[in-house]
Amino acid sequence: MTRRSVIRGTGHYLPEHVIENSWFEGRLDTTDEWIRSRTGIERRHFAAEGQTTSDLAIRAARVALDRAGMTAGDIDGIVLATSTPDFTFPAVATMVQAGLGMRRGFAFDVQAVCAGFVFALANADGMIRSGQADRVLVIGAETFSRIMDWTDRGTCVLFGDGAGAVVVEAQDGAGTSDDRGILSSDLNSDGTYRELLYVDGGVSATGTTGQLRMQGNLVFRHAVEKLAKTAHTALDKAGLTGADVDWLVPHQANMRIITATAHKMGLPMEKVVLTVADHGNTSAASIPLALSVADSQGRFQPGQLLVTEAIGGGLSWGSVVLRW
Ligand code: UT7
Numbered sequence: 001m002t003r004r005s006v007i008r009g010t011g012h013y014l015p016e017h018v019i020e021n022s023w024f025e026g027r028l029d030t031t032d033e034w035i036r037s038r039t040g041i042e043r044r045h046f047a048a049e050g051q052t053t054s055d056l057a058i059r060a061a062r063v064a065l066d067r068a069g070m071t072a073g074d075i076d077g078i079v080l081a082t083s084t085p086d087f088t089f090p091a092v093a094t095m096v097q098a099g100l101g102m103r104r105g106f107a108f109d110v111q112a113v114c115a116g117f118v119f120a121l122a123n124a125d126g127m128i129r130s131g132q133a134d135r136v137l138v139i140g141a142e143t144f145s146r147i148m149d150w151t152d153r154g155t156c157v158l159f160g161d162g163a164g165a166v167v168v169e170a171q172d173g174a175g176t177s178d179d180r181g182i183l184s185s186d187l188n189s190d191g192t193y194r195e196l197l198y199v200d201g202g203v204s205a206t207g208t209t210g211q212l213r214m215q216g217n218l219v220f221r222h223a224v225e226k227l228a229k230t231a232h233t234a235l236d237k238a239g240l241t242g243a244d245v246d247w248l249v250p251h252q253a254n255m256r257i258i259t260a261t262a263h264k265m266g267l268p269m270e271k272v273v274l275t276v277a278d279h280g281n282t283s284a285a286s287i288p289l290a291l292s293v294a295d296s297q298g299r300f301q302p303g304q305l306l307v308t309e310a311i312g313g314g315l316s317w318g319s320v321v322l323r324w
Contacts, residue, residue: 004181005128005136005168007322008070011063012164012292013056014045014279021157028153035157040255044160044280046145052086054095056163057141060288061096064137064165067295072100075167076133078107079124081116081140081284083313084147085109088203096139105133112189113197114251114312116140116284121166121308121320122185128170139165140284147199149211158253159212160280164288177238180303180323184237186230187318193222197313223257223311227319228264231309234319242266244305249294251310252276252286261309273299283312300324 020043021032035041047056057080065071080093093107112119117140124136141163148156173179196218201210227250235241242265250258252275262272273294275286282289287308294300304324311317 001172002175002179003129003131004171004173004179005125006171006181007166007324008169009064009066009068009167010165010288010292010295011060011065011067012162012289013059013063014162015047015051015056017046017048018043019046024157027150028156030153030157038256039158040276041158041280042277045162047143047161053082053084053141053143053163054086054092054099056143056161057092057096057139057165058099060141060163060165060292061100061137061139064167064292068167070135070167072102075102075105075135075137077105077127078137078139079110079120080107081110081112081120082142083111083113083116083283084143092141093139112312112316113314114253114281114283114286115310115314115316115318116312117287118185118308118310118318118320119187119316121182122187122318124168125182125185128168134170136168137165138168138288139163140286140288142283142285144212144283147209147212154216155212155214158281160282162279162282162285162289164285164292166288166291177240178323182320182322184234185318185320186234186237188226188230189314189316191314193315196222196315220254220257222315223253224260226311226317227257227261227309230317230319231261231265231307234321235307238321240305240321245271245307246304247271247273247294247300247306249273249287249290249306249308251312252279252290253281286310
């Protein structure tokens, strides 16, 4: 017998305020056509003034709990991925815990930027498999609109705000790749690539919040190279190949990166969940948002094999393979 972490419910929340590409045209030297053709992004959501990452996360978590048929009292812990916390501390996860009315269990944040949800999910799986917890709420939530340089057309058109959540629960499996739940994961970081994607402020270095800086074309090259590789590594650990994959649920940064990764994995685009056009890049929220959107549309069937993959600042990148 092998303890597995099975997704019982998904949920998401997107702020009401929708920003079309055309909004940037009057403000920057850019066009809807450039943004669409170079990224696949058509619109994104921005949090309202005063609306914080924990507000978005709480709303997504409530939906996930509801769809799982659980209440906050059933949950043993919260692992929340974000790079845009409400405050330096406490962890956003503890604010979500309080917001949900939970008075027991653990709650902590994971910081791996756009790869954050993959890292959080793999951590939650480790805690479930080691017996630390039976039910964990795993959340990705971001308000990247708060760290944009609105004069930098190379970054501010790319990102959006939102939150996604999943409830994972322990279930015994036979220990084979036919089991439901998380089958394998692959996590990587290489801090020597810091200059490619970072925020130029922070508590200890500058005492400011800072703004996002990116050498987009270099990150693009790493993404195309590393994403298919990490997905293959995770599949290999589970004794599976690209041919076994029913759904690729990728980090939604750029349509051209997603297409290249699917191609390298030998997957037709019908097997790829796409939300980048409507959400933009929501960093750690992008995969749980995509999972929840596709789940709410009834696209995943029990027994189907899903692969998630993401790369972001650090650089950090990774993949999780799971059976629905
Ligand atoms: O989620 C974390 C990981 N992040 C990513 O995965 C992002 C990866 N990178 C990308 O998605 C792409 O590199 C971008 C979308 C950021 C940029 O696309 P690109 O095809 O790599 O363009 P580039 O950076 O090489 O720039 C090409 C040209 C430049 O002009 P010149 O120097 O050729 O005259 C840029 O200044 O496009 C220009 N450009 C723009 N033009 C109009 C950059 N941004 C814009 C813009 N509108 N918004």
